[in-house]
Amino acid sequence: MYREYIILSRGGQGGVTASRILASAATYEGRWAQAIPEFGAERRGAIVRSYLRVSDGIIKRHSKIYRADGLSIFSSKILSLIDIKREIPNDLTLIVNSPYKPDLEGFKEIYYVDATSIALKHDLVLAGWPIVNTAMASAMAKVFNIASIDNIVKAIEEYFSGEIAIKNISAAMEAWDMVAR
Amino acid sequence: MRLRWSWRGSDMDRRVLIGNIAISEAVKLARVDVISAYPITPQTIIVEKLAEMVDSGELNAKYIRVDSEHSALAAVYGASSGGSRVFTATSSHGLLYMYEMLWWVSNSRLPVVMAVVTRSIGPPWNIHTDHQDALTVRDSGWIIGFAENVEEAFDMTLQAYKISEDKRVLLPSIVALDGFILSHTAEPIDIPSQEDIDRWLPPREPLPFVMKPGEGFAVGNLGPDEVTMELRWYIWRAMERAKRVINEVDYEYKDITGRSYGGLTERYRVEDADYIVMGMGSWCGDIKEAIDMLRDEGYRVGLLRIRYIRPLPIQDIIKYGSRSKAVLVIDRAVSMGYGGVLAGEVASILRGRTPVKGVVAGLGGVDMRSEDFIDIIKRFIEEYELDLDINWLNTYWIMKDGGRG
Numbered sequence: 107m108y109r110e111y112i113i114l115s116r117g118g119q120g121g122v123t124a125s126r127i128l129a130s131a132a133t134y135e136g137r138w139a140q141a142i143p144e145f146g147a148e149r150r151g152a153i154v155r156s157y158l159r160v161s162d163g164i165i166k167r168h169s170k171i172y173r174a175d176g177l178s179i180f181s182s183k184i185l186s187l188i189d190i191k192r193e194i195p196n197d198l199t200l201i202v203n204s205p206y207k208p209d210l211e212g213f214k215e216i217y218y219v220d221a222t223s224i225a226l227k228h229d230l231v232l233a234g235w236p237i238v239n240t241a242m243a244s245a246m247a248k249v250f251n252i253a254s255i256d257n258i259v260k261a262i263e264e265y266f267s268g269e270i271a272i273k274n275i276s277a278a279m280e281a282w283d284m285v286a287r
Numbered sequence: 288m289r290l291r292w293s294w295r296g297s298d299m300d301r302r303v304l305i306g307n308i309a310i311s312e313a314v315k316l317a318r319v320d321v322i323s324a325y326p327i328t329p330q331t332i333i334v335e336k337l338a339e340m341v342d343s344g345e346l347n348a349k350y351i352r353v354d355s356e357h358s359a360l361a362a363v364y365g366a367s368s369g370g371s372r373v374f375t376a377t378s379s380h381g382l383l384y385m386y387e388m389l390w391w392v393s394n395s396r397l398p399v400v401m402a403v404v405t406r407s408i409g410p411p412w413n414i415h416t417d418h419q420d421a422l423t424v425r426d427s428g429w430i431i432g433f434a435e436n437v438e439e440a441f442d443m444t445l446q447a448y449k450i451s452e453d454k455r456v457l458l459p460s461i462v463a464l465d466g467f468i469l470s471h472t473a474e475p476i477d478i479p480s481q482e483d484i485d486r487w488l489p490p491r492e493p494l495p496f497v498m499k500p501g502e503g504f505a506v507g508n509l510g511p512d513e514v515t516m517e518l519r520w521y522i523w524r525a526m527e528r529a530k531r532v533i534n535e536v537d538y539e540y541k542d543i544t545g546r547s548y549g550g551l552t553e554r555y556r557v558e559d560a561d562y563i564v565m566g567m568g569s570w571c572g573d574i575k576e577a578i579d580m581l582r583d584e585g586y587r588v589g590l591l592r593i594r595y596i597r598p599l600p601i602q603d604i605i606k607y608g609s610r611s612k613a614v615l616v617i618d619r620a621v622s623m624g625y626g627g628v629l630a631g632e633v634a635s636i637l638r639g640r641t642p643v644k645g646v647v648a649g650l651g652g653v654d655m656r657s658e659d660f661i662d663i664i665k666r667f668i669e670e671y672e673l674d675l676d677i678n679w680l681n682t683y684w685i686m687k688d689g690g691r692g
Contacts, residue, residue: 167573167656
């Protein structure tokens with residue numbers, strides 16, 4: 107098994123941390139994983155790409171990802187800002203942070219989860235922004251079969267502690283249940 | 288804490304870490320006494336993490352805050368003169384700003400260890416990797432190693448203390464890891480226990496000298512010209528001995544971790560190879576995958592990964608280079624008016640033995656995929672087999688479009 111995923115998020119939404127949480131969770135599954143952020147001149151609000159590789163064996167390559175098995179979009183507005191099919195030309199499964207299923211052509215499957223509402227419900231707000239990364243990571247783990255919810259929880263505990271960890275775990279568990287096709 | 292497993296009774300901890308955090312964990316395990324650094328992207332996280340460790344008491348070290356990279360290396364130079372085990376880290380313009388102090392450290396034979404998170408030199412302003420920064424200090428008397436992945440960056444840092452402090456060597460070490468590609472990429476790594484590292488890496492011996500308050504002592508004083516040249520000769524010999532020490536340390540490290548890389552070079556599918564690729568750094572992983580795919584297509588090609596460019600593994604380059612039909616060197620740094628930095632060195636060694644072709648690619652962080660390496664290697668083999676002009680050192684630039692809006 108060898109899979110590649112791309113996360114498109116806004117700077118400040120936690121896309122980089124989401125890919126790292128997923129890499130940790132996949133490692134708990136006994137797999138090999140690699141989380142690569144793409145940093146540039148990005149600032150808060152800019153579109154940021156993060157990459158995730160998951161494999162049964164050691165991953166030697168470190169290049170960026172161009173043709174992903176799955177794509178996760180943390181802000182549905184990104185869909186109207188860039189031409190996804192031009193950016194990532196191959197057939198792939200999409201997960202979008204959205205309260206409803208987006209009307210899009212040309213994807214293998216489309217999943218959606220209202221990660222923004224989940225983040226707001228669990229008071230995951232930083233500097234006025236809902237932080238959707240743990241909810242989106244959990245939805246990705248389920249849809250792409252990257253890791254179990256138990257291992258997502260363990261991975262979240264590596265990155266957050268105390269009350270913040272509890273809020274993030276609650277959001278992750280809710281997203282796990284709510285993600286739909 | 289993560290999955291634990293054992294290697295011959297040693298406990299290991301599997302964690303998913305970015306390269307910068309992995310380096311700081313290695314520095315902690317080495318029980319350094321003094322750290323001094325100035326922040327610069329993409330290195331900053333290493334010294335931020337070390338500052339947190341010192342603040343929390345997790346690491347019992349003195350952390351000296353300074354006004355620049357020049358001062359950072361000067362501070363650890365002083366501390367190392369006083370017998371301390373020291374660490375600093377930098378990138379790109381920070382390394383250039385240290386340049387004068389680099390020579391003070393190596394010419395004083397002090398076993399300083401520094402991480403260089405490689406980054407392009409501006410202008411244009413660019414925070415992404417190439418090897419130009421680390422290679423500007425090639426001739427300074429520092430040992431310089433390049434890591435391929437996060438785990439190796441960790442291992443190389445620990446090994447750097449053992450190598451630099453060995454009384455046959457007593458030279459400073461640079462551990463180079465590719466900016467962002469390793470410094471910010473999270474991968475699984477197996478971390479040995481403090482007890483195992485303590486047994487393997489005892490406290491630094493008071494060599495080559497230790498300055499103490501109240502004891503008259505002069506370092507770096509003005510002397511006869513002949514003494515200067517004699518001291519250079521000692522550094523030259525120490526660098527030669529370092530080749531053996533690097534191989535030994537890499538081999539014995541296997542007893543703790545089960546990991547060993549082959550010393551100065553790593554040989555990947557070279558034994559029956561007609562064509563040898565040589566390169567350094569993180570993209571060697573992508574090159575290995577390219578080689579695997581080319582092997583499946585019937586191309587007999589292998590990789591000689593240069594782990595240390597100083598001291599240069601001349602014997603390995605001769606051994607594997609001269610038994611192949613032709614050698615391809617892929618460089619992430621260029622000597623303007625000459626060619627790829629590593630290609631120039633390899634070509635000078637193999638002149639009259641094997642044709643060498645140099646490729647310059649990936650400057651300023653331009654991404655290179657396994658598929659790109661397959662194209663480059665195939666073109667190289669075709670040119671050789673068509674008897675085209677791969678005579679001594681042909682340098683090709685691999686250019687990519689994109690990012691121009």
